[in-house]
Amino acid sequence: EIVMTQSPATLSVSPGERATLSCRASQSVSTNLAWYQQKPGQAPRLLIYGASTRATGVPARFSGSGSGTEFTLTISSLQSEDFAVYYCQQYNNWPPITFGQGTRLDIK
Amino acid sequence: QLHLQESGPGLVTPSETLSLTCTVSGVSLSGGRYYWGWIRQPPGKGLEWIGTIYYSGSTYYSPSLKSRVTISVDTSKKQFSLKLSSVTAADTAVYYCALRVGPTGHYFDYWGQGTLVTVSS
Numbered sequence: 001e002i003v004m005t006q007s008p009a010t011l012s013v014s015p016g017e018r019a020t021l022s023c024r025a026s027q028s029v030s031t032n033l034a035w036y037q038q039k040p041g042q043a044p045r046l047l048i049y050g051a052s053t054r055a056t057g058v059p060a061r062f063s064g065s066g067s068g069t070e071f072t073l074t075i076s077s078l079q080s081e082d083f084a085v086y087y088c089q090q091y092n093n094w095p096p097i098t099f100g101q102g103t104r105l106d107i108k
Numbered sequence: 109q110l111h112l113q114e115s116g117p118g119l120v121t122p123s124e125t126l127s128l129t130c131t132v133s134g135v136s137l138s139g140g141r142y143y144w145g146w147i148r149q150p151p152g153k154g155l156e157w158i159g160t161i162y163y164s165g166s167t168y169y170s171p172s173l174k175s176r177v178t179i180s181v182d183t184s185k186k187q188f189s190l191k192l193s194s195v196t197a198a199d200t201a202v203y204y205c206a207l208r209v210g211p212t213g214h215y216f217d218y219w220g221q222g223t224l225v226t227v228s229s
Contacts, residue, residue: 001171034215036155043204043219044147044155055210055217087155091214096170097157 002026002093006086006100012108015078021103023071023088032092035064035073038102039084047086048073075105083107110134112220114205120227126192130205130220133186143208144181144188145216148201156201160214161188195227 003026013019023033031051036044046055048064051071061076075082088100116128130144146158159169161179169177173192181188192199202224206216 032213034213043222044216045219046215046217049210049213049215049217053211089155089215094214095157095159095168096172097160097214099155099157101154 001096002029002090002098004088004090004098004100006088006103008103009101010104010106012106013078014108015080017078017108019075019078019082019105021073021075021086021105023066023073023100025069025071025090027093028068029090029092031067032090033064033066033071034089034091035062036087036089037082037084038087044087078105080107110207110209110218112205112207112218114203114220114223116223116225118224118226120195120199120225121229122196122227123194126190126195126199126203126225126227128190128203128205128223128225129187130189131185131187132207135209140209143214143216144179145206145208146179146190147204147206147216148199149204149222150198150201158190158192158203197227199225200227201225 005024007022033051035048038044052064085102111133145160176193178191202222204222205220207218210217
């Protein structure tokens with residue numbers, strides 16, 4: 001089973017600033033990686049698939065990069081609606097599909 | 109607009125079988141190369157994949173749950189179902205149904221709102 005590790009667990013950033021979230025895989029997942037955003041009481045929302053392709057309707061301030069074992073989600077200029085929990089998910093070697101434990105993005 | 113909605117009991121007795129149904133609307137499912145999945149989230153915790161059924165009918169389950177899980181799909185009714193047997197308190201979670209409609213890959217671009225299932229006597 002591929003273990004996905006996200007860091008940091010919590011990130012505090014001011015609105016308008018850049019946020020950088022990391023996700024590491026225990027072995028290579030190529031670019032078979034997705035990012036989701038989850039707000040309290042809501043279902044996850046797909047942001048990125050294929051490590052760097054934005055899903056339909058996702059603002060351009062969200063960008064994904066990386067391949068192999070190291071991945072980054074960058075939010076270029078944080079808006080109030082971006083404060084949420086973010087999960088990465090690998091789909092290269094499965095079953096099982098595996099998720100990271102999440103990074104909580106808080107308002108500083 | 110594609111919409112998924114989970115339905116089923118919110119309370120299940122330990123050792124019994126949890127049964128949920130997901131109804132999809134807003135899309136024609138015939139001929140689509142969709143992946144239909146179930147994911148759960150224990151209160152205050154992260155996401156756990158339960159299993160997926162392909163458009164072909166092939167099923168794939170989490171190894172940790174495989175002995176207790178059955179996922180099926182009825183495209184004519186636009187529904188897919190989850191059965192999880194011999195439940196315990198550890199199965200208490202919000203259960204999400206999800207669908208991959210987009211390009212190739214085992215991710216999920218559409219999700220239901222989730223339904224909380226509590227296992228308790």
